[in-house]
Amino acid sequence: MPIPVSRRDLIALSMAAPLAASGSPAVLRGAGPRVVVVGAGAFGGWTALMLRRAGADVTLVDAWGPGHARASSSGETRVIRGTYGDRAIYTTMAARAMRLWQAHDAQAGRHFFxxxxxxxxxxxxxxxxxxxxxxxxxxxxxxxxxxxxxxxxxxxxxxxxxxxxxxxxxxxxYALARRACEHVVETLIAEGGRYVVGAVPPVSADTPISSLTLAGGETLQADRFVFACGPWLGTVLPDVVGTRVRPSxxxxxxxxxxxxxxxxxxxxxxxxxxxxxxxxxxxxxxxxxxxxxxxxxxxxxxxxxxxxxxxxxxxxxxxxxxxxxxxxxxxxxxxxxxxxxxxELTSDSHFLIDRHPRAANAWIVGGGSGHGFKMGPALGEYVARLVLEQGQTAPEFRLAHR
Missing domain, CATH: 3.30.9.10 (D-Amino Acid Oxidase, subunit A, domain 2)
Incomplete structure (x- = not known):
């Protein structure tokens, strides 16, 4: 049965992700679902890592590499702040993200935040x-x-x-953007995930997706898929996203x-x-x-x-x-x-986090709208929980609102 996610329980849902009390990852090595995540930016990279820590068999794909110069998550730094006016859902998520950034730094022995x-x-x-x-x-x-x-x-x-x-x-x-993206992918690999460099051609699906064939010919089979393609979200999913996400x-x-x-x-x-x-x-x-x-x-x-x-x-x-x-x-x-x-702008600057309307085993994650990078670890928790438990996203994030 779908798990409704409201403003009030967003933080509780994030807190349920499998991080040990010490801050070290609690990787579950059971026979979890196979998940392909497309895009190694802040949204895709953190989602892949959190899925892996929850026991999924994860393959992360990116066309040029984490933090590459064309990405929205590129560059040296990004602001981390909690002020969002009356959009309390983002303040809640930012507060959780700050704690996760600090835990990640402590576990890695690095200083990204x-x-x-x-x-x-x-x-x-x-x-x-x-x-x-x-x-x-x-x-x-x-x-x-x-x-x-x-x-x-x-x-x-x-x-x-x-x-x-x-x-x-x-x-x-602030966070060190490019370096953090690279380190998240390195951590994913160290914890048993797989990373592939490859371009994903446009995807059109009327039924659940079973595989993706990259432009170079390699086919990736999985049980579930996450499309976190940043400014390319509309070109990878032209019939579902299209111009609903505009690169500026x-x-x-x-x-x-x-x-x-x-x-x-x-x-x-x-x-x-x-x-x-x-x-x-x-x-x-x-x-x-x-x-x-x-x-x-x-x-x-x-x-x-x-x-x-x-x-x-x-x-x-x-x-x-x-x-x-x-x-x-x-x-x-x-x-x-x-x-x-x-x-990558949505019409109202809300994130786009929703299930594919025709492929029930695929999720669409994007629309950072210039303020998303800071949320990476908390958003990764959020999406991983939705994907693994087949949950229902918050109303603000739904495709139907665009």
């Missing part, structure tokens, strides 16, 4: 911040309002002119800070998000690549396979103008590099 704290900078409309407070506190995540004078005292190298209030989220931070072109810039100047590194600099007419954000240190400045506004539709990934002069000029206004000491900082990635 960097807890720097995060500040939300408001210049008028504070409704998003106000509606975030109750869900944050309900999820056990501390949060604090600061006035501009208090913010200036903590971060004197930032300019707060025109700012009305600042929201401080001390448990937030997003530009990021990396500026050089003065030699030896630690003001721009943690703990002197947190993750920051400037909630104005446009949402700009940045990550301190950014794995030593430079001071990151990115516009979160949704860009034009983008081809993730063949699209040109050179930045545009217009977006660079806008990033510099913002840098001059909010970080005046870096107004003339040299450009060290740029990156063009993509979001």
């Amino acid at each position: 960097h807890k720097t704290g995060a500040i939300w900078i408001f210049s008028g409309d504070e409704s998003f911040g106000e509606s975030s407070v109750a869900p944050m506190r309900a999820a056990g995540l501390p949060i604090e309002w600061l006035d501009p004078a208090q913010a200036r005292a903590r971060w004197p190298h930032m300019a707060f002119e025109g700012v009305t209030r600042v929201l401080w989220e001390p448990e937030a931070g 072109r997003q530009e990021s810039f990396y500026f050089g800070t003065p030699a030896g100047d630690t003001r721009w590194l943690p703990p002197g600099m947190p993750v920051w998000l400037d909630y104005g007419a446009r949402l700009y954000y940045g990550i301190p240190g950014n794995a030593h690549r430079g001071f990151k400045v990115a516009d979160d506004s949704y860009g034009a539709t983008f081809d993730p396979t063949h699209g040109d990934r050179a930045h545009t002069p217009e977006m660079l000029a806008e990033a510099r103008a913002f840098l001059r206004r909010r970080f005046p000491a870096l107004a003339d900082a040299p450009l060290l590099g740029s990156e063009v990635c993509q979001y």
Whole structure:
């Protein structure tokens, strides 16, 4: 019988995943179902690992490799935060993800999650911040309002002119994106999973799927399938997803800070998000690549396979103008590099997690919409439980809502 999943019991469902109390994986080596997961990004990689830890025989497939340059999970860093306005289901999932990131780091002896704290900078409309407070506190995540004078005292190298209030989220931070994706796949293999490099052609199914034949000719047979193809979800499942997930072109810039100047590194600099007419954000240190400045506004539709990934002069000029206004000491900082990635957007920015409407043994997982990476381990738990127990997903995530 299907297991209904509501906002309230999402966290309980995630907590049921098989992690031992010590934080080490409790791999169940029974005769679990064979599962093929397509896509080794944050969603697919973590789902594959959690399925394996629950006893499934898992094969993970990716066309280019975990954290590759075309992927939405590529690049050096991604923000981890719990503020989501009144979308409490995501705050709950983010709180669980933070705990799982920390457990993964402890078990691996690595440092993928960097807890720097995060500040939300408001210049008028504070409704998003106000509606975030109750869900944050309900999820056990501390949060604090600061006035501009208090913010200036903590971060004197930032300019707060025109700012009305600042929201401080001390448990937030960032994850090392590309490196984490690679390590999840390495962990999957070490724990008995299989990883295959291969391209999956478009899939059309009117009945349960028994196998996938890769572009190179190899056939993968399984009992259940998970399609977590990121920006390629619509091309792999054209008749079911199609344009319901739209890849958008997003530009990021990396500026050089003065030699030896630690003001721009943690703990002197947190993750920051400037909630104005446009949402700009940045990550301190950014794995030593430079001071990151990115516009979160949704860009034009983008081809993730063949699209040109050179930045545009217009977006660079806008990033510099913002840098001059909010970080005046870096107004003339040299450009060290740029990156063009993509979001995979749904119509309402909710995730897409649902059973294939005609192939009952297949699940569709995607629509990260620019905020999904942080959720990787918690979402992997969630999807693994749904796949193995044939559960029913939360209403917000269903295909019918797109």
